[in-house]
Amino acid sequence: MDKIKVGIVNVTGYAGIELARLLLKHPDVDLVSGTGRSAAGQKLADVFPHLTGVAELTVESELGNVDFAFVAMPHRESALEVMKLMERGIKVVDISADFRLSNPDDYNEWYGFTHPSPELLDKAVYGLPELYRKDIASANLVANPGCYPTSAILAMAPVVKNGIVEEDIIIDSKSGVSGAGRTLALGSHYSEANENTSAYALKGHRHLPEIVQELTYIGGEAVNVTFVPHLVPMTRGILSTCYASLTSEYISHDNVQEEITAIYREFYKDEPFVKVVDASPHTKNVWGSNMCHVYPFADVRTGRLIVVSCIDNLVKGAAGQAIQNMNIMSGFAEVSGLEAPPIYP
Numbered sequence: 001m002d003k004i005k006v007g008i009v010n011v012t013g014y015a016g017i018e019l020a021r022l023l024l025k026h027p028d029v030d031l032v033s034g035t036g037r038s039a040a041g042q043k044l045a046d047v048f049p050h051l052t053g054v055a056e057l058t059v060e061s062e063l064g065n066v067d068f069a070f071v072a073m074p075h076r077e078s079a080l081e082v083m084k085l086m087e088r089g090i091k092v093v094d095i096s097a098d099f100r101l102s103n104p105d106d107y108n109e110w111y112g113f114t115h116p117s118p119e120l121l122d123k124a125v126y127g128l129p130e131l132y133r134k135d136i137a138s139a140n141l142v143a144n145p146g147c148y149p150t151s152a153i154l155a156m157a158p159v160v161k162n163g164i165v166e167e168d169i170i171i172d173s174k175s176g177v178s179g180a181g182r183t184l185a186l187g188s189h190y191s192e193a194n195e196n197t198s199a200y201a202l203k204g205h206r207h208l209p210e211i212v213q214e215l216t217y218i219g220g221e222a223v224n225v226t227f228v229p230h231l232v233p234m235t236r237g238i239l240s241t242c243y244a245s246l247t248s249e250y251i252s253h254d255n256v257q258e259e260i261t262a263i264y265r266e267f268y269k270d271e272p273f274v275k276v277v278d279a280s281p282h283t284k285n286v287w288g289s290n291m292c293h294v295y296p297f298a299d300v301r302t303g304r305l306i307v308v309s310c311i312d313n314l315v316k317g318a319a320g321q322a323i324q325n326m327n328i329m330s331g332f333a334e335v336s337g338l339e340a341p342p343i344y345p
């Protein structure tokens with residue numbers, strides 16, 4: 001199969017530059033264009049020296065001639081770029097939240113803007129391959145899931161789908177500071193974030209409607225979700241600990257742990273990037289990779305299921321999953337360009 005020409009709008013953010021790192025070594029594509037106001041006209045490797053000797057690209061102000069595009073902009077700005085690309089007939093994976101929610105009113109409520117192209121929301125496919133692989137394959141526009149939602153949905157999908165837990169779910173997530181992006185902000189200064197851990201957005205984080213939308217869809221019943229994100233002093237990684245009561249039928253089973261582990265293993269048995277592990281995972285176990293590790297634990301004392309999941313927010317939570325979606329949309333092997341194992345220590 002011929003290589004396709006791909007581009008990134010914008011390559012100068014954390015999600016964009018992580019896309020560049022992975023795409024530059026992808027065997028089925030040529031990264032030919034990347035935009036960014038702050039670096040337009042400069043060599044990508046001069047702005048991002050970790051790509052010295054790897055990237056020849058010069059950052060542009062407009063995307064060049066490409067067959068496929070990734071958009072990695074702040075919300076609302078992303079939608080405007082996606083609209084232009086769709087008019088040019090280019091297939092797109094959007095890494096922002098702008099096409100993840102199916103109800104346009106949610107954008108007013110949660111993101112504070114009126115969606116500029118609500119008609120595209122129906123056409124966009126939610127890009128979680130483990131659930132929507134078939135729809136992704138025929139899509140022209142894929143909405144890459146959020147980082148927190150990826151970890152939470154992959155943790156809970158097997159039991160929500162099989163009706164094994166009550167619809168009242170608590171998701172407690174910890175994220176590294178790169179989740180907040182490269183744009184300067186007080187909360188991500190070293191002296192604010194280092195030696196510090198805090199919960200935030202208790203009134204409702206923007207990823208909450210996305211988690212509720214997807215878990216409701218998977219289980220076919222409305223779910224009640226409490227989602228509390230935390231910022232922890234590390235660069236990459238998300239760890240989500242999810243809690244839900246087991247249904248009364250399951251609590252009484254003698255071998256409930258074995259049964260639940262078997263359900264998770266069956267659900268993810270053919271998945272290259274989701275592994276059901278035998279002990280509570282660490283963010284370092286997936287660092288720099290497209291892997292998600294999931295550990296379900298039946299707490300028989302309380303009758304609750306506890307599921308711990310880990311991803312790298314910039315890979316399975318952003319750039320890696322976007323490339324996985326591109327691979328599916330383009331008919332490449334799904335793992336193409338994503339096979340490097342995690343980095344340790």
Ligand SMILES: NC(=O)c1ccc[n+]([C@@H]2O[C@H](COP(=O)([O-])OP(=O)(O)OC[C@H]3O[C@@H](n4cnc5c(N)ncnc54)[C@H](OP(=O)(O)O)[C@@H]3O)[C@@H](O)[C@H]2O)c1
Nearest residue numbers: 010012013014015036037038072073096179181182183318
């Ligand atoms: N970081 C993560 O872990 C993560 C995970 C999943 C999804 N996402 C989503 O991915 C998108 C990008 O996130 P990020 O973390 O890469 O952010 P970021 O590091 O802050 O980068 C934002 C990018 O957008 C450009 N930009 C900023 N403000 C702009 C504006 N008003 N108009 C046009 N361009 C603007 C910046 O480039 P110039 O200033 O050079 O133009 C930069 O390239 C966001 O929608 C975010 O929610 C991020």
